[in-house]
Amino acid sequence: MSDAILVLDKVTKTFGHGASTVHAARAISFSLHAGRALALVGESGSGKTTCARMAMREHSPTTGQILYKGRPIEGAKADEIARYRRSVQMIFQDPFASLNPAHTIAHHLQRPLKLHRPDIRGKQIEATVRELLERVKLDPDIVAPKYPHELSGGQRQRVNIARALAAQPEVIVADEPTSMLDVSVRLGVLNLLNEMKKEMNLGLLYITHDIATARYVAEDIAVMYSGQIVEWGNTAKVIDNPLHPYTRLLLSAVPDPDVRFDDPRTRLQPQEVDDIRRRSAAPQEQVVEHEPDHFVRLV
Ligand SMILES: Nc1ncnc2c1ncn2[C@@H]1O[C@H](COP(=O)(O)OP(=O)(O)OP(=O)(O)O)[C@@H](O)[C@H]1O
Numbered sequence: 663m664s665d666a667i668l669v670l671d672k673v674t675k676t677f678g679h680g681a682s683t684v685h686a687a688r689a690i691s692f693s694l695h696a697g698r699a700l701a702l703v704g705e706s707g708s709g710k711t712t713c714a715r716m717a718m719r720e721h722s723p724t725t726g727q728i729l730y731k732g733r734p735i736e737g738a739k740a741d742e743i744a745r746y747r748r749s750v751q752m753i754f755q756d757p758f759a760s761l762n763p764a765h766t767i768a769h770h771l772q773r774p775l776k777l778h779r780p781d782i783r784g785k786q787i788e789a790t791v792r793e794l795l796e797r798v799k800l801d802p803d804i805v806a807p808k809y810p811h812e813l814s815g816g817q818r819q820r821v822n823i824a825r826a827l828a829a830q831p832e833v834i835v836a837d838e839p840t841s842m843l844d845v846s847v848r849l850g851v852l853n854l855l856n857e858m859k860k861e862m863n864l865g866l867l868y869i870t871h872d873i874a875t876a877r878y879v880a881e882d883i884a885v886m887y888s889g890q891i892v893e894w895g896n897t898a899k900v901i902d903n904p905l906h907p908y909t910r911l912l913l914s915a916v917p918d919p920d921v922r923f924d925d926p927r928t929r930l931q932p933q934e935v936d937d938i939r940r941r942s943a944a945p946q947e948q949v950v951e952h953e954p955d956h957f958v959r960l961v
Pocket residue numbers: 677678684685686704705706707708709710711712713
């Protein structure tokens with residue numbers, strides 16, 4: 663495997679103090695590599711977004727460190743931090759809120775080009791906007807002059823992907839990029855992310871509550887619950903042979919991850935679910951290597 667672009671090394675994040683302390687991330691370690699995707703999977707509140715925000719440097723870790731190409735980003739020089747900011751781009755869950763209704767799609771793509779690509783100017787900017795739209799399979803003649811409200815949700819999310827690509831990133835953090843889209847267009851957006859990963863050699867952090875979609879995008883998976891990664895490794899191995907009771911619980915909600923675990927359709931006893939949650943929430947130090955690319959925490 664190539665050297666990691668981005669590493670979270672035993673990163674912890676707590677919010678609040680005393681009895682009200684929330685352990686949003688507990689000793690989280692993972693790395694992102696060029697041309698590979700890691701799916702970070704878990705229910706709402708498990709700590710996925712906290713990890714994404716730390717990777718984006720919106721939150722600084724309480725303990726642990728973030729490494730960019732082997733060097734800690736905390737305390738790095740301003741030019742290194744600027745490089746990092748350009749290099750790590752985010753795609754948000756809500757394709758509606760992340761575009762400004764007062765500006766055309768062309769404007770949304772010109773801005774990051776002007777900000778991050780001083781090498782291109784004038785007519786080249788327009789040509790690059792066209793290229794970016796073509797990359798995400800939108801017709802530039804039709805889409806560039808439009809305003810966000812004139813596009814569908816799927817098209818808007820493609821514009822968001824194009825905007826992230828404008829900065830020529832090495833890593834893309836996609837936080838639930840399809841959860842607000844119609845089911846019919848979700849797979850198209852996931853396939854597009856997968857193509858970008860391969861063709862542009864991007865490292866991808868794909869955050870989702872839907873474990874089944876991890877297969878489409880990610881070579882590697884990390885299952886999170888209550889701020890800790892409980893099982894991780896090769897995506898197919900983890901999904902086909904889940905070892906941690908919480909991973910099994912997540913898989914029991916497939917094919918519909920929006921079904922709650924206490925819904926009778928999952929055929930789980932509520933007491934069983936409570937017991938798995940309680941055991942999985944306790945901090946667990948011991949890790950078992952089941953195979954070289956499949957690890958689980960003991961409960
Ligand atoms: N700024 C904050 N202040 C206090 N608590 C926070 C803050 N951000 C997150 N938390 C808490 O940290 C825990 C993890 O939240 P986080 O948003 O990372 O989970 P998540 O898995 O991404 O969930 P979701 O899918 O709903 O975003 C939750 O208990 C949440 O309430």
